[in-house]
Amino acid sequence: MSYEAAFNLNGKTPPQAVELEESVLGALMLDQNALNNTIEILHPEYFYKPEHQTIFKAIYHLFELSQPVDMLTVIERLRLDGALEAAGGAYYVSQLTNHVVSAAHIEYHVRVLSEKFFQRELIRICTEVITDAYDESNDILTLLDNTEQRLMDINDRNFRSDYRTMDSLVYEAVQEIKKVQESDNDCVGIPSGFRELDQITAGFQPGTLIILAARPAMGKTALALTMARNMAVDFKKPVAFFSLEMTGIELVKRLISSETEITGDKLKKGGLAAWEQEILVSRTQMLNDAPIYIDDTPGLSIFELRAKCRRLKQKYDIQMVFIDYLQLMNAGGEASRNGNREQEISAISRQLKALSKELNIPILAMAQLSRAVETRGGDKKPILSDLRESGAIEQDADIVAFIYRPDYYGMTEPDEKGPTRGMADVIIAKHRSGSVGSVRLKFTPNFARFENVEFVAPSQYADGIAANEQFDSFSSLQSTITVDSSMNGQNDFPADNSDAF
Structure with missing residues (x-):
């Protein structure tokens, strides 16, 4: 008009x-x-x-x-x-x-x-x-x-932000450096709850776009949910979770399964024992009070996401946004109408980066990897070129992380990090303002939960120590290893030949 x-x-x-x-x-x-x-x-x-x-x-x-x-x-x-x-x-x-x-x-x-x-x-x-x-x-x-x-x-x-002079920027940068220096905590951003990951990233920083990518069934949603839970429950940080794939009820059931250690299958079919029902009531109380805001609108456009995030920031002061997952979004407008999916994904990733800067919060978007991972030989570890549908995702992201589970591909032998059974590696393949690396986490698929690895046994004991079943045979005695005590090998108290008085 x-x-x-x-x-x-x-x-x-x-x-x-x-x-x-x-x-x-x-x-x-x-x-x-x-x-x-x-x-x-x-x-x-x-x-x-x-x-x-x-x-x-x-x-x-x-x-x-x-x-x-x-x-x-x-x-x-x-x-x-x-x-x-x-x-x-x-x-x-x-x-x-x-x-x-x-x-x-x-x-x-x-x-x-x-x-x-x-x-x-x-x-x-x-x-x-x-x-x-x-x-x-x-x-x-x-x-x-x-x-x-x-x-x-x-x-x-x-309404665009204007340029800023060096004196104001230097002052702000120095204040941030002083704040980090005076703090006892190395994690100055939004903590994920995973120690080694937070050591690499120093926490997720405001205004950054994080891409968490993996092949299907690797545990992208489970890892993102665990992070959201850690931020909201352990660190009292309000977070928003946009799920384009699963319903809000399904996500909450996953959180309940992780919190109560009751399998999702049992929660779905029922038949909980009395003690399990007690655990269900007691352990879900902290989830009731958690500042997690879940939106399960299907086919969400980037514009709708921006509008919702702005409202959530204004109303609840959310500190981080999770999106599950990038390829299910649509750009809306001309980018959607021209039918070029690669250009549409590029437009979405650019808008997500702009949104993170506008709201001054980190945004973590999950993404699917291409089938090239499956067809490639070797250990099948993902690389940046495996990002599906657009190279712009790699360019726009400040951090690109992959989830890699060796035992999923039948690689159960211990490696330099220790045992691989029931473990998952979060590979930081790109980090614009820091170092790259790999973090090993424990993954429990029955509870859809990731945890810090508390102890990694030496590789020769990764599969445990076999039990001795030949106590009655003499040969078993031959395998006994005797280690001398230091008391037998050295004299800790040298002789005193001096007079008593």
């Missing part, structure tokens, strides 16, 4: 400041400093009159080409573009400079123009919403989503 149509329905004159528009355009053609200070925060749509929009586009074009901007060059640019008549003619452009009293207040004038534009946009959008709401054929949920999207688009297009 155009401005004219919207305001004809309302019967009121749209918000505008034509005199200020003339003054701003005149100042841009007279004062180079005014041009440099405001060109990045001005937009053509800020100007109400179409002639003024055309003139500003010509000014912006000259600025992009690094050409001089004054009354004569702007008129010449309009003439070359065939837009001089649309701008009101050469005389109209030349007389704009007569409206400039001083360019000293141009930034304030630009702010007034932006406010008038926001008012016009809000009136136009709300008028469209009212018209659509009267149309019985429109789906109400679609109408709500479209309304929210259009309002958020205004915000995204116009």
Whole structure:
């Protein structure tokens, strides 16, 4: 809907400041400093009159080409573009400079123009919403989503953070360094609850995008849920969990299974013993109070995710977001309509990175790996090129981690880290601001739970020590190993030959 149509329905004159528009355009053609200070925060749509929009586009074009901007060059640019008549003619452009009293207040004038534009946009959008709401054929949920999207688009297009000077950035950086120095805890970010992982990452940092990728059945959701539980229960950090694959009830049942050590199969089929029912009641109490906010909306678009995260941040001050999983999202808009899935995933990953910076929180998105892992020989450890559907995921992510379970591929022999049975490696393959490495965790599939490895036995004892079943035979005595005591091998108290007195 155009401005004219919207305001004809309302019967009121749209918000505008034509005199200020003339003054701003005149100042841009007279004062180079005014041009440099405001060109990045001005937009053509800020100007109400179409002639003024055309003139500003010509000014912006000259600025992009690094050409001089004054009354004569702007008129010449309009003439070359065939837009001089649309701008009101050469005389109209030349007389704009007569409206400039001083360019000293141009930034304030630009702010007034932006406010008038926001008012016009809000009136136009709300008028469209009212018209659509009267149309019985429109789906109400679609109408709500479209309304929210259009309002958020205004915000995204116009409210951008400005540059920051070095003195403010250095001060903030020094304060963070001092805070870390004075703290007894090496984990300065959001802790995952896994010691070795937090040592590598120092906790998940604000404004970062973390990709947790694996093949199906490796335990991506279980690991993410365990992290979310640790953050919310152990460290009292509010977190949001967006599940596009599983329902909220299924996720909570997994959490209950992990917390109570009752298998998910038993929880699903029933038949719990009396003691198990007592455990169910007692151990789930902490989950009741956990600040975990689960959204299981299927087919979530990146726009819907952004809107939900903003509301959760505002209402509950969430400290981290989990997304299960990336390839089930859709970008919405043109990226979805063109049918190119790789471009769509690229758009989603870029938006997730931008969202993490906007809300200043870490975002962890799970992702599927390609089948190349299965077809590759050797130990089948995943690598960065295995990320499915888009290389942009690797580029946008600050951390890329893989889950690798050796025993899943039949590799049960101990390795340099110790036993591999019932273990999983979290491989940090990319870490933009730190080191890479591998962390071994204990994985219990029956309870969908990951845990810290408390003790890793030497590799020669990884499968345990075999029992001796030949006590009665003499040969068993031959295998006895005797280690001398230090008392038999050395004299700890040398002889004292001196007199007693």
